[in-house]
Amino acid sequence: MNLHTLIFTNNDCYKAGRKIDVKGIMVHSTGANNPNLKRYVGPNDGILGENIYGNHWNTPRPEGKEICPHAFIGKLADGSIATYQVLPWDMRGWHCGSGSNGSANNTHIGFEICEDGLTDSSYLDKVYKEAVELCAYLCRQFKLDPAAGGVIIDHSEGHSRGIASNHSDVGNWWPRLGKSMDQFRTDVAAAAADGSDEDDSSAETGGSAQDGSVKVGDIVQFKGGAHYASSDSAKSNGTPKAGPAKVTIIKTGAKHPYHIIHTDASSNVYGWVDADKISK
Numbered sequence: 286m287n288l289h290t291l292i293f294t295n296n297d298c299y300k301a302g303r304k305i306d307v308k309g310i311m312v313h314s315t316g317a318n319n320p321n322l323k324r325y326v327g328p329n330d331g332i333l334g335e336n337i338y339g340n341h342w343n344t345p346r347p348e349g350k351e352i353c354p355h356a357f358i359g360k361l362a363d364g365s366i367a368t369y370q371v372l373p374w375d376m377r378g379w380h381c382g383s384g385s386n387g388s389a390n391n392t393h394i395g396f397e398i399c400e401d402g403l404t405d406s407s408y409l410d411k412v413y414k415e416a417v418e419l420c421a422y423l424c425r426q427f428k429l430d431p432a433a434g435g436v437i438i439d440h441s442e443g444h445s446r447g448i449a450s451n452h453s454d455v456g457n458w459w460p461r462l463g464k465s466m467d468q469f470r471t472d473v474a475a476a477a478a479d480g481s482d483e484d485d486s487s488a489e490t491g492g493s494a495q496d497g498s499v500k501v502g503d504i505v506q507f508k509g510g511a512h513y514a515s516s517d518s519a520k521s522n523g524t525p526k527a528g529p530a531k532v533t534i535i536k537t538g539a540k541h542p543y544h545i546i547h548t549d550a551s552s553n554v555y556g557w558v559d560a561d562k563i564s565k
């Protein structure tokens with residue numbers, strides 16, 4: 286998985302700041318032929334590429350609507366596939382509307398896969414694999430059973446269950462190219478069981494970290510200072526105050542090797558930081 290973080294701090298959904306108890310994951314696709322992450326995720330962090338129309342979704346109400354998933358999967362400027370987390374995973378998103386039985390926004394993480402022209406199997410193979418790894422990672426983090434009913438569903442299945450608006454994604458796309466949600470759930474369960482969802486670098490915990498003792502999952506003390514939207518960003522994403530934070534990803538050798546998330550209100554650090562900014 287090629288996971289990056291660029292939190293949509295300008296989106297009204299983020300500003301609402303409601304928390305959920307995560308019970309599942311909803312898979313969406315965008316419904317528009319544009320596989321480029323920069324269409325939805327911005328501002329440009331150097332690898333997304335420039336959105337010359339300025340119509341990405343890190344804005345109060347994208348396209349005038351209350352919409353905000355937790356992540357997008359699509360292409361970076363160089364054509365490679367990446368996942369961008371844009372909301373804290375346990376924040377209530379605005380991704381599926383509601384149905385006769387309520388709304389999965391209250392229970393499910395929602396992510397969007399950027400659609401292309403829906404005929405290219407090689408593109409679908411790549412984003413499907415990225416989605417499997419993302420879901421396996423989230424299932425492990427939130428102790429979800431990917432094979433259990435209603436845990437991993439697409440938007441159309443959410444509508445059938447009465448917890449989402451009437452959309453057909455991803456059933457409008459995957460079956461055309463031989464993929465199904467049943468196969469997806471099986472693949473996620475296998476990936477979650479064997480740990481193949483691990484970020485290529487996050488598997489390397491401890492080892493070569495500054496003092497060798499900080500691991501993913503540790504609560505550390507953030508000393509205050511710059512945090513970054515990605516582990517190799519040149520420009521900071523703000524300078525939050527000091528406070529306790531949890532280490533969620535380690536990219537050994539990166540410019541800003543530790544991804545941390547604040548654990549209380551003393552700091553709002555949420556992003557990648559330098560090794561000398563944290564201590565146990």
Ligand SMILES: [Zn+2]
Nearest residue numbers: 313440452454
């Ligand atoms: Zn959808």
